[in-house]
Amino acid sequence: MVLDAQDQAMLRVLSRDGRAGHGELAAAAGCSPATARRRLGQLRAAGVLRFDVEVPPRALGHHAEAWLWMKVRPARLTAVGAALAAHPEADVVAAVTGPANLMAGVTCRDTRDLYRYLTERVAPLDGVRELETAPVSRTVKRAGAAVP
Structure with a gap:
């Protein structure tokens, strides 16, 4: 179109x-x-336009957000990406270039839940060679509007 x-x-x-x-x-x-x-x-x-509702995670009781940067074996990139995309904790999953080849933004209830998610759900995925976790300390902008 x-x-x-x-x-x-x-x-x-x-x-x-x-x-x-x-x-x-x-x-x-x-x-x-x-x-x-x-x-x-x-x-x-035509799929050019879609409407999306953004709800701040804290309003739903989720207080731990993090960005995950992963090095995944190239032969497993599609499978690991699909597995992460199926996790309710994952807000965004994308193949990227640079030091990592897969990234994800995740939201969990608290830091204990984030730890469990990383160790029990992400770590066992076949093909993940390295994982760097960057907890979000403050969100400045989300979906078009600055966050107070």
């Missing part, structure tokens, strides 16, 4: 406020609210 100037205008508005109404999107794109509504439906159907 090719994005035109109207699409890009609406996406800029949505990137600032995902709750923007059809009237605001139409004004930014220079079209009618009905056209904005129809085009948003097309963008969603």
Whole structure:
């Protein structure tokens, strides 16, 4: 799907406020609210646009976040990535380049839960050669808005 100037205008508005109404999107794109509504439906159907709700982990009782940087045997990269992606603790899993080839952002209830997760769920994965854990001490920005 090719994005035109109207699409890009609406996406800029949505990137600032995902709750923007059809009237605001139409004004930014220079079209009618009905056209904005129809085009948003097309963008969603094509997979160009999706709506996501961000809830701060602490609001759900999760107080331990960490970034995991792993060196995984290349032949096992896809399998380890898929296994991590299936873990409810994993918020994001991505193949990367540099000193590590797989990274994950994880959220656990507390540091004991994080320790159990690392030793009982991640360590046994076949192909993980090295694991570096970087606990998050403070989040400054999450999904488009600075965190107070």
